[in-house]
Amino acid sequence: MSHIRKEGSTIQLSSRQMELIELVQKHSPITGEQLAEYLGVSRPTLRSDLSLLVMLGMLDAKPKVGYFLGKTYRQTHEPLQRYSSMKVKEVLGVPVNIPETLSVHDAVITLFMENADTLLVVNEEKRFAGIITPKDLLKITLGNAGAASIPVSMVMTRYPNIVTLLPDNTVIDAMRKMSQHQVDCLPVVVPSASPEQYPEVAGWVSKSNIIRLMADIATEGELGDTDL
CATH class of the missing domain: 1.10.10.10 (Winged helix-like DNA-binding domain superfamily/Winged helix DNA-binding domain)
Structure with a gap:
């Protein structure tokens, strides 16, 4: 290493x-x-x-x-060093949350209305229960007219079978996990004090978040060079 x-x-x-x-x-x-x-x-x-x-x-x-x-x-190497100390909680975005009782039909509408790549599903206690993606919705609805009324809880990927981040993870951790698992965004969760309870949703980090961050840091570096 x-x-x-x-x-x-x-x-x-x-x-x-x-x-x-x-x-x-x-x-x-x-x-x-x-x-x-x-x-x-x-x-x-x-x-x-x-x-x-x-x-x-x-x-x-x-x-x-x-x-x-x-x-x-x-x-x-300064931008790289900044990533090493920068925490996920400093760059996380606001996710699109939907209740697990929402129908597949309404989830499709939400996906397009919010222009989202992934929807985070929460239970009645507003805790993180799972995620649903366009691929999930396409698979269940393709050639299945009756699927529109099915609740998303029937087709989502359930926690804990989901790659997640903690608020104190670094941006580097987020980059590594996205690369390793080939995903475009990751939920950020706060674990519950009780192992029987699902975690709370703190937000999410997407590749677009990180790209914007990199652009901002690069711009700062260029301005610094100009000042010199």
Whole structure:
């Protein structure tokens, strides 16, 4: 495991991720297939590592061209260090919550009205019970006219069979989980004092949240360079 240190904070990148950065530094632009060949692994094996490095700004990529060093690596490691200490609770967004008694028909309407990728389902105590996605709704309604009246509790993915974040997790933790599980957003929950109770919904973190955060930090860095 390799470390990037600055003022007491530490970002841990795996040896393979560091090796990928070194290969890109030497051979950019380089394709994912070429990187896999250098490392003696399959292209899918590298997908999670490459996604994380691109999200961190360490690498960048262009279709039909390949990977090259990203702005974070080329200019400064400061944005990366800020991610290491920044907590999920600082960047979480407001989710679209629906009751578990809501019908599939109304869930479809809510999905489109709110322009949401995922709906968080809460029980009668307003606690996190599960999630439902467009794919879930499509699967249950396709060729099944009677499914519209079914409550979403019948088709949702139930907690605890869901990848979640805690408010004190770091943004880096969120990026890693999104890359590992290939999802676009993650619920942020506050565990209940009683193991028999579902957790409370604190919010959610999406890739779009993180992209906006990265853009803001990059802009701050550019302004700082200008001031210098």
